[in-house]
Amino acid sequence: MYMSLKEVNWTDIYKAVKTVADFIVSMENDQMKIEMVFGELFKILSILYKFQTKISNDLLKELLNLYIKDINFLIPLSAFLLTPIGSAFWNKNPDFAKQYFFDVGWTGIIYYCRCSDIEVTEEMKDCFIYHLDNSGKIDMDPFFLWLTKKNELTEVACRILSIPCSEASVERLFGVLSFMLDPSRSKLKDDLIDAQMTIKMSDIFQNRFHFNGKLSDKLYQSYKYLSECAFPEFFDIFLEK
Numbered sequence: 001m002y003m004s005l006k007e008v009n010w011t012d013i014y015k016a017v018k019t020v021a022d023f024i025v026s027m028e029n030d031q032m033k034i035e036m037v038f039g040e041l042f043k044i045l046s047i048l049y050k051f052q053t054k055i056s057n058d059l060l061k062e063l064l065n066l067y068i069k070d071i072n073f074l075i076p077l078s079a080f081l082l083t084p085i086g087s088a089f090w091n092k093n094p095d096f097a098k099q100y101f102f103d104v105g106w107t108g109i110i111y112y113c114r115c116s117d118i119e120v121t122e123e124m125k126d127c128f129i130y131h132l133d134n135s136g137k138i139d140m141d142p143f144f145l146w147l148t149k150k151n152e153l154t155e156v157a158c159r160i161l162s163i164p165c166s167e168a169s170v171e172r173l174f175g176v177l178s179f180m181l182d183p184s185r186s187k188l189k190d191d192l193i194d195a196q197m198t199i200k201m202s203d204i205f206q207n208r209f210h211f212n213g214k215l216s217d218k219l220y221q222s223y224k225y226l227s228e229c230a231f232p233e234f235f236d237i238f239l240e241k
Contacts, residue, residue, distance in 0.1 A: 009053070016056040019047050020063070028168035035083050035142060037076035037165060039222020041067055071111065075160060077101070078108030081132065082157050084145065085219040088136035102132065109153075112160055127153035142219075173197065 023044040026032055032040075041063070048060040067073045080086040081101065090101055106128060113120045131153070138145060146157040164170075180196060 012051070012053040013055050016048060016051060016053065016059050019044055019051075019056075020059055027165045029165075032165045033079075033161070034076055034163045034165055035079040035086070035161060035219065036222055038080040038086075039219070041076070043222075074104065074108030074111050075163065076108075078105045078112070079160050079163070080222070081105040081128075082146070082161060083142035083219055084135045084138040084140060085223045087132050087134070087138075089223050090132050091136050102129075109156060109160070113156060116159070118156060121152060123152040124156065127151045 023040060026040055027037070045060060045063060048056045048063070067076075081090060090098055093101065106125060109124070109128065110120050112118075113124075127149070131149075135145070143158060143161045146154050146161070149157075177193075177197065180193065
């Protein structure tokens with residue numbers, strides 16, 4: 001048993017597992033937005049692909065099965081395509097790739113609408129197509145961009161762009177509540193608790209849409225990962241049925 005453990009390449013295991021762990025931690029960051037998931041995912045896939053070890057290949061396969069071949073990929077890709085950077089990325093692809101990303105992105109929007117009891121219309125699809133064709137050169141927070149559009153897709157786009165990447169922020173709020181309501185403060189009234197929780201929520205989500213003014217930079221980094229690292233290595237995998 002001991003000799004078999006000595007033969008294991010622990011460095012390879014450490015590098016691969018740390019890469020995936022870093023991805024998981026990034027998803028739980030309060031400032032991580034759903035439109036960033038697509039870029040972060042392909043950053044991790046690209047790193048694992050370059051390691052070319054058994055453990056990295058196994059983890060790469062698991063991530064691809066979890067995201068690319070499951071519904072977990074739909075909403076993050078839709079969110080990315082709803083941004084100006086996503087529009088620029090879409091236009092840069094060849095026609096067959098543009099068709100693929102459009103199909104998956106639009107499927108994600110339909111999936112969200114059905115889960116939210118929202119009627120899907122052809123006007124919404126037309127708005128999505130127009131956005132992809134014409135928004136690539138706009139430098140604006142995607143949430144507020146859709147607010148200014150005021151078209152058939154605006155409400156759905158804003159809802160999708162507001163989805164948190166994980167429940168970590170909510171869990172932290174419940175953690176704060178457990179410290180607020182200890183035996184020495186058991187007589188706090190509901191309105192005071194509500195006010196304190198509102199303050200805590202504001203502190204966590206105050207940069208929900210602005211990212212301290214660096215949202216465009218962060219999205220551009222996603223765009224670079226996708227344009228420079230993720231293709232063409234993974235595209236054949238996308239097209240597999």
